[in-house]
């Protein structure tokens with residue numbers, strides 16, 4: 619596995635692969651890798667001849683009161699895991715390699731970002747969209763893989779690639795879960811044992827609510843209120859427990875179009891998100 623810190627070298631590697639006629643798959647990550655990330659790597663490997671992974675804890679997608687400083691970092695272990703997966707190239711931008719000091723361009727995807735996490739994390743999706751656009755332009759992959767764990771983010775990225783004519787195929791990869799149903803997340807490492815035991819209530823309530831809505835689609839509002847209340851009673855601070863259009867992420871109160879359930883809730887100082895098909 620080649621490890622690259624400068625984007626000029628990344629471009630050169632990309633050009634060599636292109637000349638060899640290899641297709642390229644990209645997997646953007648913030649590191650602290652787990653089986654969810656590795657599922658993306660395997661999907662990229664299945665779709666493309668060469669796999670590049672980026673590892674960058676992107677400061678612009680964290681708010682001033684968020685967890686940038688304590689975001690988990692385990693680069694040695696990440697390199698070991700990616701090497702074992704047969705990843706061809708790991709791009710870990712050196713200091714200063716990602717953003718120009720006086721960078722003044724931001725990618726804003728409207729509409730989708732008005733909902734769900736958008737209002738709770740001002741600026742977050744602009745940070746994500748800008749860094750992902752830069753990574754897609756630096757690597758020019760044939761395909762790029764993103765997890766359905768961050769469903770709204772996946773819709774934002776599909777939209778930005780479409781609207782900016784970025785010719786990569788955006789592949790969504792199903793959520794990888796622990797045996798009890800908790801969605802794998804780098805942030806799960808923050809959870810003390812007692813909170814880890816409670817965290818499973820998010821996926822359990824989403825699953826239960828999805829079943830209730832399927833059985834009685836006229837009761838969506840009541841089911842959502844029930845899901846929120848269950849989490850609050852267990853000690854979560856709930857940002858949202860919502861049924862939303864699977865593409866626009868706008869609230870949905872019927873099943874006229876494909877919809878999903880989404881939850882974001884805080885346990886102690888950790889914010890967890892998950893989603894479930896209806």
Ligand code: AMP
Nearest residue numbers: 647648649654764765767768793794802
């Ligand atoms: P992150 O490092 O948290 O920014 O995540 C990098 C990529 O991995 C994103 O596309 C995430 O959606 C994806 N991802 C994170 N956790 C999971 C999971 N449990 N299942 C599937 N994909 C995931």
